[in-house]
Amino acid sequence: MNKDLYREQFAQLESGRAGARLPWLQRTRSAAFERFADLGFPTLRDEDWKYTSVASIDKRSFKLVPASLNGVGADQVAALALDGSRLLVFVNGRHAPALSRLGPVGGGVEIGSLAAAIVRHPERFEEMLTRDAEAPVNGFTALNAACWADGALVDLAAGCAVDEPIHLLFITTDGDLAIQPRNIVRVGAGSRAEVIEHYVGPNDAAYLTNAVTQIEAAAGATVTHTTLQQEGPRGSHIADIRAEQRQGSRFTSQSFALGGLLSRNGIVARLAAPGCEATLLGLYMAGGRQHMDHHTLIDHLQPNGTSREFYKGVLDGAARAVFNGRVIVHADAQKTDAQQSNRNLLLSDDAEVDTKPQLEIYADDVRCNHGATVGQLDAEQIYYLRSRGVGDASARALLTFAFAAELASRVSCAPLRSRVEQLLRGRLPEQVKELP
Structure with missing residues (x-):
């Protein structure tokens, strides 16, 4: 520097x-x-x-x-x-x-x-x-x-x-x-x-x-x-x-x-x-040699708090993503309700994701869970679509779009939701762009 x-x-x-x-x-x-x-x-x-x-x-x-x-x-x-x-x-x-x-x-x-x-x-x-x-x-x-x-x-x-x-x-x-x-x-x-x-x-x-x-x-x-x-x-x-x-x-x-x-x-x-609510939603889509990193922290300091965190990633090419989601429930934060999820879809052999959901609990009266998945498109779902006349490339595009659009559908603001879905179509294969 x-x-x-x-x-x-x-x-x-x-x-x-x-x-x-x-x-x-x-x-x-x-x-x-x-x-x-x-x-x-x-x-x-x-x-x-x-x-x-x-x-x-x-x-x-x-x-x-x-x-x-x-x-x-x-x-x-x-x-x-x-x-x-x-x-x-x-x-x-x-x-x-x-x-x-x-x-x-x-x-x-x-x-x-x-x-x-x-x-x-x-x-x-x-x-x-x-x-x-x-x-x-x-x-x-x-x-x-x-x-x-x-x-x-x-x-x-x-x-x-x-x-x-x-x-x-x-x-x-x-x-x-x-x-x-x-x-x-x-x-x-x-x-x-x-x-x-x-x-x-x-x-x-x-x-x-x-x-x-x-x-x-x-x-x-x-x-x-x-x-x-x-x-x-x-x-x-x-x-x-x-x-x-x-x-x-x-x-x-x-x-x-x-x-x-x-x-x-x-x-x-x-x-x-007391009584706060926090919801964190995230979607990252990377291709080529893009690198995308998300570090989140939900800090429960007082009782009766509720948090929900849902992040999804779609990676293609030689792209790489990082997700580090940390939830801390402090000793005074009794009756906290916290859920966290990170799901990732890899579309190529060279794509890579490092995911690390973290849950630190220092209180004894809480409901908390977290998890992460990394995988590829489901072969059975691809087979199901192909058996009904959908080509292989179209089937993969449909499933990828559905995976990503599920997160976009949670957006309550209609113009923003429409814009995000439009951008998702632009990032996905041609077969998806003309979907209704």
Whole structure:
């Protein structure tokens, strides 16, 4: 890693970033950069990264300052936008108001650019931004804390609801660029919101998305958060998503990893008060030499919590996937009900998956189970379809689509569910694309 180059670019960023005149934010950014310089990027010697090499990121000197904020047209955005959603667009890591479509929001609701919001009322974000930067998870989160330029803010006061999904669309067009989105989602007591983070790289360029999303769900709040990862074929995607839940809140995380050469999603749900519910759904589909890694943690800290985790993977070619799902039930978390499942379908002899579901229980009155499977298409099911006149390739395509689409069918938002199913058809053999 070229630390001198990153340090030089970091110095160039200082005067032009949002909040540059805030002493507490300057101190936070500087401390985070020094932590990044000390940590560097993770290596295979780090336990949580031993199956995922980021050497390709470490060796390349990415630009922290985008050369251009252009190159994206309204027609391109319209094709990506979800029907009926409130749309917030970022190009090369910066908010693009002209391409966004938010519409009017009611009192107590703020949706927009974090960079703009921190200029208006910085005191509302000091605790969240300093807390996260003081103890970065790894070199990537430290770099984000030091260098983020913009990101999305979704902030709901108590008793508010946003009926439409909030679509955060991040488009990267510059090669050799590292964008550092910092997103904050705060949902007040009894409030409700659905947020979709959508990452797209339309060009065949090497770049890095290094995103951090902080989510806070107050008592009785309902938050649904989806990551739809469609990075370009040479793009790398590193994401850290952390949700803090208060009493009786419900948090749903949905992760769909379909693009990128290298991707790593870290998702943490902390059930920090009694009666919380957390649901984590995930689907990853990799082919060629793609590498996809998911590390999740469901942290049951208080009693009467419920969690459900269902992840599926489909791998072809020489692709590789990693799933590490950890559920911790602490001593005070009595009457916890936790279930976890990871199922993987390998379509080629060269595809590989490393799956490690973990369940740590320190309480004695709980209901918990977990499991993982890795296998190929069922020969009997293929034979059944072929005996009814379906060709071999079509039978395999049908079964693969059914395996993946079962996870997509759990998505409650109809436009998002339709989009995911459409993308699944595009990733699968031709025989599936025309299915009703």
